[in-house]
Amino acid sequence: MRIAFIGLGNMGGPMANNLARAGYELALFDLDSNKVEAVQAAGAAAANQAILAAATAAEAASGADIAFTSLPNPKIIEAVALSDEGILGALPRGAVWIDLSTNNLECESRIRAAAAAREIDFLDAPVTGGIEGAAAGTLMIMVGGDAQVFARCKPILEKIGNRVMHLGPHGAGYVAKIAQVVLCYLNSVALSEALMLGVKGGVPAHIMLGIIQGSTGASYVADRYGPAILDGSYDPGFALGLAHKDMALTLELARSVGATLPMCEQVEAIYKKAVDQYGFHQNHLMAVKLLEEQNGTFLRSA
Numbered sequence: 678m679r680i681a682f683i684g685l686g687n688m689g690g691p692m693a694n695n696l697a698r699a700g701y702e703l704a705l706f707d708l709d710s711n712k713v714e715a716v717q718a719a720g721a722a723a724a725n726q727a728i729l730a731a732a733t734a735a736e737a738a739s740g741a742d743i744a745f746t747s748l749p750n751p752k753i754i755e756a757v758a759l760s761d762e763g764i765l766g767a768l769p770r771g772a773v774w775i776d777l778s779t780n781n782l783e784c785e786s787r788i789r790a791a792a793a794a795r796e797i798d799f800l801d802a803p804v805t806g807g808i809e810g811a812a813a814g815t816l817m818i819m820v821g822g823d824a825q826v827f828a829r830c831k832p833i834l835e836k837i838g839n840r841v842m843h844l845g846p847h848g849a850g851y852v853a854k855i856a857q858v859v860l861c862y863l864n865s866v867a868l869s870e871a872l873m874l875g876v877k878g879g880v881p882a883h884i885m886l887g888i889i890q891g892s893t894g895a896s897y898v899a900d901r902y903g904p905a906i907l908d909g910s911y912d913p914g915f916a917l918g919l920a921h922k923d924m925a926l927t928l929e930l931a932r933s934v935g936a937t938l939p940m941c942e943q944v945e946a947i948y949k950k951a952v953d954q955y956g957f958h959q960n961h962l963m964a965v966k967l968l969e970e971q972n973g974t975f976l977r978s979a
């Protein structure tokens with residue numbers, strides 16, 4: 678079994694490491710050669726085997742049984758699929774392409790059609806669990822696509838996640854991922870507003886966070902992101918620009934399925950403003966800094 682892995686960032690890198698540890702023959706490609714070298718070093722040490730660093734996505738995909746992608750956005754995913762040096766022209770007939778990225782339905786239908794025209798199966802398989810889950814192999818993987826193709830690929834997906842679910846036909850994985858991840862951003866903004874209200878009223882931020890964690894406001898976001906707001910790190914491991922992409926995908930999906938989501942519209946605008954102000958590559962909780970600046974109060978020192 679030979680696996681191509683394209684996109685070795687915060688999520689793709691540790692996922693590829695886990696596939697190397699499981700003993701799969703790997704061919705890697707990322708625009709950033711440092712990311713490839715990091716996986717090569719960690720994977721080779723763990724599995725005692727050579728891992729190919731390909732010069733292009735097509736070279737990685739050539740001769741592979743399965744190609745994984747973990748890439749930033751629909752435009753890049755489509756380019757990696759369809760360009761001259763892309764994966765679809767290089768994968769052999771009968772191979773499977775599994776996209777682990779957070780993506781939209783419009784892109785999904787175009788890339789799936791292009792894959793089908795070359796007799797390549799496609800599964801949308803976005804993930805949740807963050808960089809800790811990617812490193813530990815405990816991601817939740819939400820898969821859309823043909824049930825038989827899923828059944829064939831499940832044992833491999835179980836090397837990178839411990840909750841691997843087939844949700845339905847093509848696109849079901851992307852839809853579930855977007856509907857799930859939206860709460861992360863709504864909750865982060867809500868958490869920061871609750872903390873700000875408490876602090877402005879005279880309750881220290883760490884006391885306020887403890888109260889939220891032990892009450893009806895308790896959540897993964899409060900437990901995991903609350904401390905990262907209070908220590909001023911704003912949680913490295915996920916880019917602000919990718920968080921805004923997820924909110925933009927949410928509004929796109931809402932339009933395409935006819936859902937009206939007023940809170941999502943407001944939160945998308947907050948993340949857009951934060952990206953404009955602080956930059957794409959800042960940590961995702963920098964969205965909270967907008968609120969801190971509006972209030973003239975930084976929660977880390979409150």
Ligand SMILES: NC(=O)c1ccc[n+]([C@@H]2O[C@H](COP(=O)([O-])OP(=O)(O)OC[C@H]3O[C@@H](n4cnc5c(N)ncnc54)[C@H](O)[C@@H]3O)[C@@H](O)[C@H]2O)c1
Binds near residue numbers: 707712750756808914
């Ligand atoms: N970080 C998280 O916590 C998290 C959690 C769940 C889902 N996701 C999703 O997973 C995907 C990857 O996220 P990430 O945080 O790892 O992003 P990242 O920015 O850390 O990694 C993306 C990688 O893709 C590479 N890349 C970009 N364009 C490329 C191209 N044309 N060819 C080859 N490589 C290219 C980049 O160099 C980078 O290494 C995104 O769709 C994101 O929304 C991220």
